[in-house]
Amino acid sequence: MSRFKNREHSIEIISYYTGYIVLIVASTMIIPIITSLLFREWNPLLDFIISGGISLIVGAILIIIGMRAKESKSTVQWKHGFAIAALAWIILMILCAIPYRLSGNTKSFLDACFDVMSGFTTTGLALTQDLDHLSNGLNMWRHMLTFIGGQGMVVLALTFLAKEIGGAYKMYVGEGKDIELVPNVKGTARHIWKISMVYLIIGTIALWIAGMAIGLKPVSALLHAFYIFASSWSTGGFAPNTQNIMYYHSVLYETIAMVIFILGSFNFGLHYAIWQGKRREIIKNIEAQSFLLHPL
Amino acid sequence: MVIRKSEIIGIVAELIAVALYIALIYAATAIIMR
Numbered sequence: 001m002s003r004f005k006n007r008e009h010s011i012e013i014i015s016y017y018t019g020y021i022v023l024i025v026a027s028t029m030i031i032p033i034i035t036s037l038l039f040r041e042w043n044p045l046l047d048f049i050i051s052g053g054i055s056l057i058v059g060a061i062l063i064i065i066g067m068r069a070k071e072s073k074s075t076v077q078w079k080h081g082f083a084i085a086a087l088a089w090i091i092l093m094i095l096c097a098i099p100y101r102l103s104g105n106t107k108s109f110l111d112a113c114f115d116v117m118s119g120f121t122t123t124g125l126a127l128t129q130d131l132d133h134l135s136n137g138l139n140m141w142r143h144m145l146t147f148i149g150g151q152g153m154v155v156l157a158l159t160f161l162a163k164e165i166g167g168a169y170k171m172y173v174g175e176g177k178d179i180e181l182v183p184n185v186k187g188t189a190r191h192i193w194k195i196s197m198v199y200l201i202i203g204t205i206a207l208w209i210a211g212m213a214i215g216l217k218p219v220s221a222l223l224h225a226f227y228i229f230a231s232s233w234s235t236g237g238f239a240p241n242t243q244n245i246m247y248y249h250s251v252l253y254e255t256i257a258m259v260i261f262i263l264g265s266f267n268f269g270l271h272y273a274i275w276q277g278k279r280r281e282i283i284k285n286i287e288a289q290s291f292l293l294h295p296l
Numbered sequence: 297m298v299i300r301k302s303e304i305i306g307i308v309a310e311l312i313a314v315a316l317y318i319a320l321i322y323a324a325t326a327i328i329m330r
Contacts, residue, residue, distance in 0.1 A: 194297055198307065255318060262314045275306035282313050295321050 013074050014083045016066025017171060019059045021088040021157040026055030026095060028156075031144060036137035044137035047102035055095040062091075076167020085154055085174030092153060093117050096145060103138050105129050119145030120153070124237020131242045136223060139240050143230040147200075150234025150264070151192055152177060158189040181272045195271045196233065203229040203260045207253065214250045228253075232260035262291070 029052040036045035076084070093116050100112035111127040118125045119142060128134065128142070148156055154175040158168055168185040181188045204225045211221030224240060231238040241247040245254055263271075266287060273281040282288050 197297065198299065198303075202307070202311075258318055259311065259314050262317065263310060266310075271306075271310070274310055275303040277302045277306070279306070279309050282309065288313075292317065295324060 009069065009074065010080060010083075012066040012069035013076060013080050013167075014066070014087060015062045016069050017076065017080075017084045017167070018087045018091065019062025019064075019066060021084070021153060021171075022055065022062060022091055022095065023059035024157040024160055025088075025092050025148065025153050026052060026059055028144060028148065029055065029099075029141070032099070032137040032141040035140040036135065039136045041135045041137050044099070044103060044135040047099045048137060048141070050102060051095065051098035054098060058091065058095060076165070076170050078170050078173075081167060081170025081172075081174040083174075084171050085176075088153060088157075089120065089175075093120065096120075096141075099138060099141055100128065103135065105134060105138065115142070116145060119143075119236070119238065120149035122146055122150050122231075122234040122236035124231065126238065131240070134240070139223070139227060142238055143227045143240075146234050146236040146238050147196075147230035150230075150236065151196055155189045155192055158185055159193050161186045161189075179267065179269050181269065191272060192268050195268060195275070199233060199260070199263060200226075200229060203233065203256070206256050210250065210253045210256055211248070214248060214253060224248075228257055229260060232257045233264040235261055235264050 029048050033045060033048045033052065036042075036048060093113050096116045096119075097109060097112035100106050100115055101109050105128050106112040106115065107127075107129065114125075114127050117123075118127075124146070126142075134142075152175050154171050155177065158172060161168065172185050172189070179188070181191045204222070207225035207228055208218075208222050211224050212218055216224060227238070227240045228245070230236075237244070239245060239247070245257060248254070267285075270281060270285050270287060273285075
């Protein structure tokens with residue numbers, strides 16, 4: 001009987017935290033919704049509102065199922081942490097694929113799921129049809145997925161924790177991360193996002209200027225700058241055009257993308273150390289050394 | 297989100313290091329392809 005109770009309790013813990021991660025990641029759909037609104041793309045706007053609504057309902061149901069675990073202040077064990085990370089990835093794959101399918105740019109829901117997982121894992125393969133004529137909203141969503149995936153969905157969710165919870169580290173490790181910038185996971189997650197956001201601004205501005213220099217219109221150049229930054233920083237391969245980076249035909253644009261690619265491939269621990277004033281780390285770090293030795 | 301002065305120096309250091317690295321690769325490629 002107690003074994004059955006234990007199992008039920010585990011399900012509640014997993015459900016609560018999975019719901020929490022789903023809610024946080026699903027709420028980022030607000031960005032493609034705003035993009036669609038700005039560009040007056042009504043069909044994509046509706047797709048994202050429907051998908052966002054479904055995601056919020058799923059997240060809320062999972063949280064309600066696991067509410068008892070929250071109230072009893074149960075501790076998250078290692079097995080829960082792994083299950084939460086794995087479940088969140090699978091559920092989010094399905095939920096994030098809904099706007100792809102509704103847009104009609106994928107041949108099946110499975111293709112849409114493939115594209116989302118390709119984004120989350122920063123693989124960069126795409127099964128989406130007619131890439132050159134995608135709506136700005138969907139393009140924004142594709143590249144946001146690859147950007148979020150680069151940092152990790154659990155990392156994103158942990159950034160919004162009001163206070164440090166005991167099981168945060170177990171969920172964090174469950175997603176395959178083990179780097180500790182500061183002693184607590186919430187702080188580490190926030191630092192990871194801070195580094196990413198600072199480079200997001202620098203990289204997007206650099207690519208925006210380069211985009212305008214090669215003849216793109218300012219608004220289009222800004223969108224392309226964000227898209228290329230998101231894929232480069234996460235070392236993914238998404239691009240808003242079928243020709244990928246070749247579309248721009250510019251050494252400057254490619255060089256900036258390369259700089260972002262290399263910066264993005266560095267460990268967050270290395271970024272953090274350099275930002276903290278340990279500048280010799282860029283020579284001493286094994287990743288940086290192997291980077292330097294490889295072309296030789 | 298507060299960005300301190302040491303962090304700005306760190307960002308500039310990283311950018312310079314990576315730019316130099318890419319310049320090195322471009323130079324090496326140019327020499328080899330000549």
